[in-house]
Amino acid sequence: MKEKTQLNDIDRSIYDFRYDEDKEDFLDSGITPDIIKEISQEKNDPQWMREFRLSSLEIYKKTPMVKWGPSIDGLDVNNIVTYIRPKSRMNTEWDNVPDNIKETFEKLGIPKAERESLAGVGAQYDSELVYHNVRKEVAQSGVVYTDLESAMHDPLYADIIRSHFMKLVPPTDHKFAALHGAVWSGGSFVYVPKGVHLDIPLQSYFRLNAKGAGQFEHTLIILEEDSSLHFIEGCSAPKYYEAGLHAGCVELFVGKNAKLRYSTIENWSKNMFNLNTKRAIVEENGRIEWVSGSFGSHVSYLYPMSILNGRKASAEFTGITFAGEGQNLDTGAKIVHNAPETSSYMNTKSISKSGGISTFRSAVTINEKAEGSRSSVSCESLMLDRISRSDTIPVIDVKTDKCDVGHEAKIGRISDEAVFYLMSRGLDEENAKAMIVRGFADNVSKELPLEYAVEMNNLIGLEMHGSIG
């Protein structure tokens, strides 16, 4: 009756196939001024960016390692290759993407997804974007969706990027933000002009193929007044013995009356360190909606932050975390209420099994001037066995008494009674448990883009296989 969870690895096959890369494409591993200059050279950075990288490196050196979360002892940053020369320049025609890269993305369902339901797609392979395309009608509406590197050299956007890049997440934020500032490469730049509403989503997909490498993509999204956008981000990497590092950065600027929905599924391989920083600032009556699924990686630190800066700005965070064997996923969300009548709602679920550890941290700050604000946090955890762990660490900091703050946390184990009930209706133990987990995750998976919801359901079935006994 006892089956081991080996199947996880077999069934990750669509993620785990990989191609060898040529060694001459790798810059040396480690983080030194010479390496940074080389990256800057390769990327043809403007002068300010080169200086920004070097000053970030100084900050990186001075900033102590994070100590408060799960251990990142297995990560030797000096052995991580921070930049891999691209095999190909960025393409806007799928046919021009090199075959093995093309095949990789096709196995992952891109750009099939684009043909079916997206307004635009970007695909990053290791350090650089290899493909970017936006539907004609979207481009005509003035929406810009490209890589940061190109945009930095475009006179129309150079200034916007300079005035926004790492302003929300400065390199001084924490050690990996500083590292990101020094070695960032790839990612997306999205600009939605005033009054433009995109009804269909834009999607970017990040794929880290090379072994022992880091991915440091930067996403910068700016929504002008009265605009709206749904942005989808997917991430994956094949499994290697050497640890990989993902230290991306996402900065979202949501203008007055604008609405941004940002959906992410992170399904990194189980030896990745995912130390990602995401932050949004929301102006008057604007709205940010985060949908976040964290499945893969060995260790994650991920706490998207929303700063509600204008009156009536609002934030909603919906998240799900699934920690299996050997995984320690430290996730959560932060909300800062900086203006009157702002509101936030957080709803998260976490599942842990086979010794996995899932920690949920929520931090809600209501500042003095945020009178009449409301915040509600609900987090639920489900542990599938006795060796797994789940913790909830809520922090609420309220500086005005004219507000309404609620917090609710539930931690439980899968009940034997429920399993027996479903089994008495013909479901075997594995299916019974998978059904309970699916039900538990239901109100979150409903929020995911369809193909990811399907993927998540399959993943639950897969993860449940062999989890019994």
Add this chain to the structure above:
Amino acid sequence: MAELLEIRSLNAGIEGKELLHDISLSVSQGETHVLMGQNGAGKSTLGSTIMGSPEYKVTKGSIIFDGEDITLDSPDKRAVKGIFMSFQNPVEIPGITLSEFLRNALEHITGEKIKLWDFKKKLNSAMEILDMDRSYADRELNTGFSGGEKKKAEILQLLMLRPRLAILDETDSGLDVDAVKTVSRGIEEYRKNSSGTLIIITHNSRILDEVHLDKTHILMNGRIVKEGDGSLAAHVLENGFEKYINKDDIA
């Protein structure tokens, strides 16, 4: 008539405590039996043990279903072989709709895929028999259901899954007169159209007024102390259990 269920000198209990002692019981295809007894007599324990609840361990004896020894089978295997139990306290499963669950269960039990259209048709007609509003199909399984709604949902499952043997554990408890009538209609439908075999566990009379009984078994302190035909049930209901109590068992 061949025995559908045969329990042979069964002892069962939880760790360190035997709850059922030397139970022997036979149920033939198409019969309706009633298990009676006071609270704590072991009726539900016996029902759950037949269904294969992991809560109870069989320490002696065996359970034979349709000629096969199922004593060690997991509950899902028993369900596939045709045993069903209507739970006294059906478990709430949030996030899974009644209809999604039933279709899944049906496919597991029959081992065949069922088309959505065919399933819906079947479901609607079963719901009609039980006076259930169609919107129930889209509600989360048992979640937020009242006691009566839960019991109706159990009988709905009985009608959909068409088991060969149904154990109804206190299906009538907590129901008002009208609900008992509705549930009884469902049970009758199962008996007639699926030539169903029933074990009804109850300590109360209302449901028994509505169904024809073949046999009565009276449990006291984990033992069968008296057996008889259907009229025994009526007799017990009128005169109480006292005279069956074996004084030696109350220590």
